[in-house]
Each structure stands twice: as structure tokens, then as C-alpha cells.
Amino acid sequence: xxxxxxxxxxxxTGMVGEGVMHQCLLNPDVAEILIINRKPAGxxxxxLKEIVHQDFFDLLxxxxxxxxxxxxxxxxxxxxxxxxxxxxxxxxxxxTMSVAQTLYGLTPDIxxxxxxxxxxxxxxxxxGWAAVKGKTENELIxxxxxxxAFRPGFIKPIKGLTKTHSFYKFINWLxxxxxxxYPAGFCTLxxxxxxxxxxxxxxxxxxxxxxKDIIALAKTS
Numbered sequence: 001x002x003x004x005x006x007x008x009x010x011x012x013t014g015m016v017g018e019g020v021m022h023q024c025l026l027n028p029d030v031a032e033i034l035i036i037n038r039k040p041a042g043x044x045x046x047x048l049k050e051i052v053h054q055d056f057f058d059l060l061x062x063x064x065x066x067x068x069x070x071x072x073x074x075x076x077x078x079x080x081x082x083x084x085x086x087x088x089x090x091x092x093x094x095x096t097m098s099v100a101q102t103l104y105g106l107t108p109d110i111x112x113x114x115x116x117x118x119x120x121x122x123x124x125x126x127x128g129w130a131a132v133k134g135k136t137e138n139e140l141i142x143x144x145x146x147x148x149a150f151r152p153g154f155i156k157p158i159k160g161l162t163k164t165h166s167f168y169k170f171i172n173w174l175x176x177x178x179x180x181x182y183p184a185g186f187c188t189l190x191x192x193x194x195x196x197x198x199x200x201x202x203x204x205x206x207x208x209x210x211x212k213d214i215i216a217l218a219k220t221s
Contacts, residue, residue: 004031005200006069010056010076010099012041016115016155016189017075018163021048023193024073029201034069036062042162056095059102071111071200072103073193080129088129093136097143104143111146113196118153118185118211141207148199149208152192153185154178184211191218 007024011017012035024030025045035041036051043050051062056076059066074096080088096114103110116137121130124138137149156175157164179186195209195217206213 004029006032008034008069008072010036010074013037015157015163015165018161019158019189020073020075020193022158022161023190057098067106069110073113073196075115085127089132092132096136097139100140100143109145111200112140112144114140114149116149116151118151120151150214151210152187152214153211156188158189187211187214191215194218194221197221
């Protein structure tokens with residue numbers, strides 16, 4: 001892909017989505033960014049456009065604005081902690097697939113990058129979070145020709161961004177130690193974003209990217 005790309009990003013009111021957006025804004029290979037949120041993200045930039053839309057299960061009112069993009073970086077998600085299995089399934093699987101199917105209907109060859117998580121179960125055993133994530137990954141990869149599931153473990157946030165979880169200021173000291181002992185389980189948010197851009201521009205031979213793949217791809221970007 002020689003031309004600068006146009007990307008859609010969801011979840012930019014959260015830490016991961018904000019970080020991916022931040023890196024895309026800095027990257028000259030990205031020409032346009034469309035973010036979709038239920039509430040304004042609070043960012044203004046010449047190559048940034050935002051759609052505020054409440055119902056992600058019904059994107060028909062904004063479909064015309066979703067056409068013509070090269071990639072979707074799907075960073076929207078919730079923790080399973082303190083959430084019922086029904087609500088977790090609805091948000092993690094049903095909502096993701098609703099957005100994916102809409103984008104597939106508009107642009108079948110779009111690259112779809114899904115932020116999953118370390119420990120996801122591709123065999124979909126049981127009804128816990130790992131199986132729900134696995135089901136979501138499998139169906140996305142079955143739907144799109146160019147779908148990639150990213151499975152980061154501990155993600156080091158980008159300093160200065162506003163959506164970083166407050167508890168990171170207490171646990172960031174773990175990152176250098178964890179990276180040295182188990183590098184595959186520790187990546188930076190910059191590396192995650194770089195890996196997404198790399199698969200969009202150049203493709204990749206794996207559809208499921210573990211931590212070591214994310215780090216290796218980031219080094220080549």
C-alpha cells in the first residue's frame with residue numbers, strides 16, 4: 001500500500017483506543033482518522049473526524065460516513081470483572097460483530113484489527129471471558145480476508161494521555177522487570193499501534209498476534 005491510509009478507530013474514550021489514535025495522528029502514513037464514540041473524546045486535529053453515536057448495534061444512520069476506509073482498529077471493550085456473563089457477551093461478542101458486519105457490508109476488503117487479550121481461548125471452551133474473546137476472534141477472522149486479533153498482556157500506557165487507568169501509576173514500575181523476564185507478556189501502547197499499522201500496510205502471515213508478534217512487528221515499522 002503506497003498511499004497514505006484512512007482508518008476508523010473505536011474506543012478512543014478508553015486508554016488503548018486513545019493511545020492508538022495518538023500514534024495514528026503522529027504517523028505520516030495515516031491520512032485520515034475517523035473515531036466513533038458514544039460521547040466526545042475531546043480531541044481536535046486536522047486529520048481527525050469524530051462521530052458521536054449512541055447505538056453501536058444500529059449504525060445505519062451513519063453508514064454513509066463509514067465508507068472508503070482502509071482499516072478499522074477496534075479498541076472498544078470492557079473488563080469481565082464485576083460484569084454479568086450476559087452483559088460481557090453482549091458487549092464483547094455481539095457488539096463487536098454488529099460493527100464488523102456493518103463494515104464488511106460497506107467495505108469487504110477492509111483490514112479489521114481487533115484488540116483481544118493474552119490468554120484468549122481459540123477453542124472457545126466454557127463460557128468465561130477467554131472463550132467469548134476466542135469466539136469473537138474466530139468469527140472476525142472467518143468474516144474478513146484481512147482480520148487480525150491482537151493479544152497483548154500488560155500494556156504500558158503512553159505518558160501524558162488522559163484516558164490512562166489511574167492504577168497504572170502504581171504498577172508501571174513492573175514493566176521493565178516483566179519485559180526482561182517475560183517479554184512476550186509486556187508491550188507498550190506505541191508497539192501495539194505500530195503493529196496494527198504494519199499489518200494494514202504490509203499484511204502478516206498470522207491472524208492471531210501474541211505479544212512477541214506485536215513487539216517484532218513494531219520493530220519493523
